[in-house]
Amino acid sequence: MRNKKLMQGNQAVAEAALIAGVKVCAGYPITPSTETIEILARKLPSYGGRFIQMEDELASIGTIIGASAAGKKAITATSGPGFSLMQELLGYAAMVELPIVIYNAQRVGPSTGGATKPQQGDIMQSKWGSHGESPRIVIYPSSVRECFDMTIEAFNLAEKYMVPVVLFSDEILAHMRESVELPEAGEIKIINRRKDAKPQNKYLPYDIDESEIPVLPPLGEGYRYNISGMIHAENGIPNLAPDVIEACITRINSKLDKYYDDIVRVEQIKNDKAKIAVLAYGVVTRPARGAIEKAKKNGIEVELIRPITLWPFPEREIGEVAERVDKIIVVEMNLGQVAIMVRASVEGKAEVIQFNKICSRSITVDEIYNKIKEHV
């Protein structure tokens, strides 16, 4: 028997963070994510790391950005109300191009909402919650094992592309226990940020090579450079000349474009005979798979497309599905946040039908199946 354990999503995130090489976790207790910081508070010291309980979530994200600037991998864990508070510095991290991972176990919102109930209400906020326009990568597992794998992936993407990564779960996934077989340490690929900065006398932090990704040596190593949330030129120094503003905002927002294929992942059950596709993501993928199976048993062919990556949005893959099917049923535990993006991606090539459930109960196989039947 390999490394098999019964664990909940929050625990899988914490265990993976340790393997990914996290040295700093800063956080504030909030249901339903608290177990993640509790585990890291207990375990990080033996991994040469630190948990720091902060006074709120603004300070929590500030601390992990500082740790990242100093060269360490860092994570915070939160839920809706805390994620809202983090938006200021999430935009900052994207602007200065420092890798951090924010784990958001979504609960019912808006506002204090419902701490112990699930929702998928933070999808748009994860991309657009900060003022202005800035990049981030957002990924959403659907099982406890995926919570583990995608925490590793979150750090790899953050470090590789020098960008904040939001790792989603929800109250169901956060607290659901599954038996998971964890990979051996040697089987896990860990990516660390580039260290090949030019020599100090030729170094400018945002003088970027063809990779589009900056090389930022840890502050404190003597490079004497500046990072700033203000619009900055290649030297990192604030500069509000119109051409600098244009170049700065354009570059940070387009730097991930050439890496679309490396970053964006979807899960698909393709079916040439299908006229209907179901689009679901996160924990809702589970009943969606079941509904498609049930439909097949009843002679209805249905495709599945699941955005594993929510931002950048998998518009190409969804556009391809729309070429094949007549209808895409978008199943979400919110009022239709991803449906907006699906409509934009299919450009009228398929009818987009929404199935939204926000009462906090999980969406069932039968609910999705019945929606499919309505549209056969």
Added chain:
Amino acid sequence: MEIIAQRPKSLTDLQFTYCPGCTHGISHRLIAEAIEELGLRNNIMGVAPVGCSVFAYKFFNCDMAEAAHGRAPAVATGMKRARPDMHVFTYQGDGDLAAIGTAEFIHAANRGEKISIFFINNAIYGMTGGQMAPTTLPGMKTSTSPYGRDEKDIGYPIQACEIISSLKAPYFIERVSLLSPQDILKAKKVVNKAMLFNKENRGFTFVEFVSTCPTNWGLTPAKAQQWAKENMLKFFPIGNFRDKSMEGGE
């Protein structure tokens, strides 16, 4: 038959949902009695926190708002400024007031807002299940200080009364304890005083209650009271820190 004791009308007749032995029930009642005795029930509004007492609206029989975590003093400021004829109080725990809401608390005190803040200090986060609070004692083990709070690393407990005592504006600041019947009787007088000053619009009034959390401390209610007497009161000495009504020229 003569009724010699009954629930104040400022409390609803719902059963408290707090854990057995929790002191929230006592502080709720003291505040409700003060509201009642000062005839404030129909012209007082309260603001509840996020934390165990997020459900305070169920128990106080007056108009209540539940603010986002830590923001009660700001919301209370707006209520009082918009309706100076009304009286406003907040009811906040240690995480709400002394961690996430530090800025709102200190600035409301510094502006001398004519509101009362009732602060429940039990040295732990109750609602989320026993994490370290800003008031957690040195050495105290919680789920996020599993090796005990190391004051050299994470600082000493925040002393809310002492902090705002350095400000000029607050009118009345006192720390009381709910750890014995005698202390509770003393606390009642202090709460009534703060509420009277609120009624008279004299200025910012603040009462801190040294409280217990038997559930998350892992102690029986009686042992929790004993532990708090032996440990909490060293860091959080009870007593008056400010009473401008006693100062000359006021």
